[in-house]
Amino acid sequence: MPARAVLLAALLLPALAHAGAPSECLVEAFAGERGIEARAAPDAGAPVIARLPDPILVGDAEVAVAFTVTAHVPGWFRIEEAGFSDEVPFVAGGRRVPLDRGWIPEGAVRTSLAAIALRSAPAEDAPVAARLQGLYRLPGTAFVLFGPEGVGLRRVVACRGAFVEVETDMGRGWTDRICARQRSPCE
Numbered sequence: 001m002p003a004r005a006v007l008l009a010a011l012l013l014p015a016l017a018h019a020g021a022p023s024e025c026l027v028e029a030f031a032g033e034r035g036i037e038a039r040a041a042p043d044a045g046a047p048v049i050a051r052l053p054d055p056i057l058v059g060d061a062e063v064a065v066a067f068t069v070t071a072h073v074p075g076w077f078r079i080e081e082a083g084f085s086d087e088v089p090f091v092a093g094g095r096r097v098p099l100d101r102g103w104i105p106e107g108a109v110r111t112s113l114a115a116i117a118l119r120s121a122p123a124e125d126a127p128v129a130a131r132l133q134g135l136y137r138l139p140g141t142a143f144v145l146f147g148p149e150g151v152g153l154r155r156v157v158a159c160r161g162a163f164v165e166v167e168t169d170m171g172r173g174w175t176d177r178i179c180a181r182q183r184s185p186c187e
Helices: 003-019
Strands: 023-031 037-039 048-051 056-058 061-063 066-073 076-083 101-105 117-119 128-131 134-137 143-146 153-160 163-168 171-175
Touching: 023 153, 023 163, 066 153, 117 163, 128 171
Parallel strands: none
Antiparallel strands: 023 066, 037 048, 037 101, 056 061, 066 076, 076 101, 117 128, 117 171, 134 143, 153 163, 163 171
16 A cells, blocks of 8 residues: 555544544535635544635625535535536636545535425425425514525535435425525526
8 A cells, every 4th residue: 555545544544433434415515604625534633635715706696616515424524526506607717626525514515495394304204394485474464475595594414315404594404405506596
């Protein structure tokens, strides 16, 4: 085994053993912070292998780099295939981010919701944990209709398979109805 591979294994094994076995998933998301450093392992002390670019201003809104989330351990998400989506018309240096695979902190992951309900478990037939569509009564007598695109996403908590667990203004639960679109609703 080459010396570099031995060194990398020595750096990664303690961090992975501490984090536990990753929960595998395959979901689309985007960066929710500026200055995100992707690390070689799910540990704040692991080597930084890439820095995700900050959002780009498109019209009157910022669009962040999107990526595929492939695993989760408490506090961390493994990402792959990072780059700017077709929502960004031109990116100096190209759309792709030079990153094969890395780990970013839990708070750095965002997604757009398309679900009208969150489930209590990562399954389509699980009981409803929170509704993301309906009527909300404003102080006084007015009612407001709301849907998933208007619900505030507080954080992405975990992922399993095609599902993510999210915490929103309307509650916490699991959904597979998400996307990495930032300027237009999920289809």
